[in-house]
Amino acid sequence: MDKAKKEHQLTVSVSPHIKSEETTSRIMWSVNAALLPATVMGAYFFGPRAVFILAIAIIAAVLSEYIFQKSLNRKISVNDGSAFLTGLLLGMNLPPSVPFYIPIVGSFAAIVITKQLFGGLGFNVFNPALIGRAFLLISFPKLMTIWKEPTAAFIQFDAKTTATPLGILKEEGVAKLMEMFGDNITLYTQLFTGHRAGSIGETSSIALLIGAAFLLYRGYISWHIPVSFLGTAALMAWIFGTKGALFTGDPIVHLLSGGMLLGAFFMATDYVTCPSVRKGQILFGIGCGFLTMLIRLKGGYPEGVMFAILIMNCFSPIIDRGFRTKVFGAKKEIKESKK
Amino acid sequence: MAQANKVNYRELITNGIVKENTIFKLALSLCPSIAVTNNLKNGVLMGVAVLFVQVMVNITISLMRTVIHPKVRLPIFMLVISGWVTVTDLSMAAAVPDVYKQMGLYIQLIVAFASILARAEMFASKNKIAPSMADGIGMGIGFLFALTVISFFRELIGRGSLWGMPIINAKPLLIMILPAGGFFAVGILMALFNWIDVKYLKTKTGGHEESTHECKTTLLTPAGD
Numbered sequence: 001m002d003k004a005k006k007e008h009q010l011t012v013s014v015s016p017h018i019k020s021e022e023t024t025s026r027i028m029w030s031v032n033a034a035l036l037p038a039t040v041m042g043a044y045f046f047g048p049r050a051v052f053i054l055a056i057a058i059i060a061a062v063l064s065e066y067i068f069q070k071s072l073n074r075k076i077s078v079n080d081g082s083a084f085l086t087g088l089l090l091g092m093n094l095p096p097s098v099p100f101y102i103p104i105v106g107s108f109a110a111i112v113i114t115k116q117l118f119g120g121l122g123f124n125v126f127n128p129a130l131i132g133r134a135f136l137l138i139s140f141p142k143l144m145t146i147w148k149e150p151t152a153a154f155i156q157f158d159a160k161t162t163a164t165p166l167g168i169l170k171e172e173g174v175a176k177l178m179e180m181f182g183d184n185i186t187l188y189t190q191l192f193t194g195h196r197a198g199s200i201g202e203t204s205s206i207a208l209l210i211g212a213a214f215l216l217y218r219g220y221i222s223w224h225i226p227v228s229f230l231g232t233a234a235l236m237a238w239i240f241g242t243k244g245a246l247f248t249g250d251p252i253v254h255l256l257s258g259g260m261l262l263g264a265f266f267m268a269t270d271y272v273t274c275p276s277v278r279k280g281q282i283l284f285g286i287g288c289g290f291l292t293m294l295i296r297l298k299g300g301y302p303e304g305v306m307f308a309i310l311i312m313n314c315f316s317p318i319i320d321r322g323f324r325t326k327v328f329g330a331k332k333e334i335k336e337s338k339k
Numbered sequence: 340m341a342q343a344n345k346v347n348y349r350e351l352i353t354n355g356i357v358k359e360n361t362i363f364k365l366a367l368s369l370c371p372s373i374a375v376t377n378n379l380k381n382g383v384l385m386g387v388a389v390l391f392v393q394v395m396v397n398i399t400i401s402l403m404r405t406v407i408h409p410k411v412r413l414p415i416f417m418l419v420i421s422g423w424v425t426v427t428d429l430s431m432a433a434a435v436p437d438v439y440k441q442m443g444l445y446i447q448l449i450v451a452f453a454s455i456l457a458r459a460e461m462f463a464s465k466n467k468i469a470p471s472m473a474d475g476i477g478m479g480i481g482f483l484f485a486l487t488v489i490s491f492f493r494e495l496i497g498r499g500s501l502w503g504m505p506i507i508n509a510k511p512l513l514i515m516i517l518p519a520g521g522f523f524a525v526g527i528l529m530a531l532f533n534w535i536d537v538k539y540l541k542t543k544t545g546g547h548e549e550s551t552h553e554c555k556t557t558l559l560t561p562a563g564d
Binding site for chain 1 (some may be wrong): 356512513514515517519523526527530
């Protein structure tokens with residue numbers, strides 16, 4: 001280390017001279033690692049089929065990135081882990097019972113249409129994994145909403161289909177949810193461990209929180225987006241959660257169900273598609289939370305995290321412009337032109 | 340007037356199809372290219388309607404070009420265009436009533452097509468009848484070609500059928516017949532068209548003296564305009 005430092009001091013070059021240890025690929029692989037607990041829990045609850053779907057999504061994403069870059073003579077950047085991450089996130093957002101061609105179509109849409117056609121990593125307007133999922137949800141509305149009942153055994157033979165907690169909440173109300181899960185405490189613990197129907201990677205809140213804590217500790221994500229996202233959603237759920245009465249909703253059910261945690265910690269915080277100014281990030285998070293709850297409570301879909309994040313993605317550049325940081329030493333513009 | 344003898348009709352026609360293709364090159368009239376192309380039949384009929392209107396408008400304007408006062412030329416162009424659109428509209432309503440029910444509104448919208456007014460203004464009002472007709476045919480065929488290609492892929496992928504007949508026996512990608520898929524199809528085919536043009540046809544894009552090599556590099560740079 002010492003020797004390297006000395007050599008560094010003797011190098012004559014243009015600035016910057018101090019470089020961070022962090023690289024894109026290091027951050028991307030860390031995010032992949034942070035998703036590992038949730039992946040394991042998904043595999044545990046939904047069986048080997050879920051693992052196959054994740055694997056197919058990842059392989060399809062990496063392959064389409066490789067083939068696209070190869071055919072356009074671009075620099076091959078599959079090793080940086082971003083395509084792997086897109087595939088993994090897409091797979092985690094799919095129901096465990098989808099046919100195997102679905103993750104392939106989704107990964108293709110995510111990587112080629114959303115990411116590479118816009119110029120590759122860093123130039124995409126929207127979160128690739130979410131566009132992949134939106135593409136699939138709109139293309140195959142039936143297949144994408146068949147939910148399997150989770151089983152604690154890894155190998156299972158008779159997979160029952162059921163509705164997600166949010167689906168029940170939307171169709172039949174909170175009373176039915178309580179009837180299914182027993183009391184409040186069981187409901188919360190089931191939601192917390194992930195023993196519920198849903199997409200492969202979104203169910204286990206505890207596993208997602210462990211991954212998120214790792215990312216926060218390493219400083220790869222900041223608290224601004226997740227806190228404002230979840231805070232706004234909780235507030236909305238509390239105020240408007242029950243029909244006909246204000247301030248009686250159950251924010252915990254809303255926070256722990258659906259893709260809320262996965263979205264808030266792992267997808268809204270995507271570096272490329274969220275604002276880079278802190279104040280702007282808070283506004284971005286508030287927008288995401290508001291739109292999510294608006295779709296959940298008033299919209300046609302039971303879950304709104306995906307569309308909320310995608311809609312806010314479009315506003316990122318405008319938010320960044322609105323909260324532009326003051327340039328050091330620059331004076332305020334003098335508005336005298338009106339005279 | 341000696342110039343008139345040298346008119347290259349072949350160039351006039353291919354100009355509209357490749358070099359100044361309304362949709363793929365000029366990116367004009369994108370509204371119908373997304374709205375009516377979710378099946379091949381509608382796409383082709385729309386293209387034919389536009390071809391007819393474009394040719395007839397060009398001929399009429401070219402005939403009238405010496406009597407139109409420059410100050411009122413735009414209202415007169417619009418009158419001529421809406422006249423021919425009405426003719427098309429009513430004939431389609433009579434000939435193909437079932438298709439007309441689906442896309443009648445868009446036939447009437449041909450009035451507002453920038454491409455038709457632009458050709459009337461830029462070409463037909465300054466040229467003789469025969470070249471104007473050739474230009475109209477080229478532009479119309481270019482538009483018809485673009486709409487046919489877009490609707491071909493959208494119906495094939497989005498419904499698994501062509502001209503209403505089932506072709507592929509697999510679950511179709513529903514998004515392709517929805518408006519969002521229209522944007523995908525138009526964008527990707529536009530990129531493909533330009534790529535083929537740069538690579539094989541090598542038409543020089545309007546006015547700029549670019550070498551094909553330069554075109555190639557701009558195409559390959561990430562996030563190039």
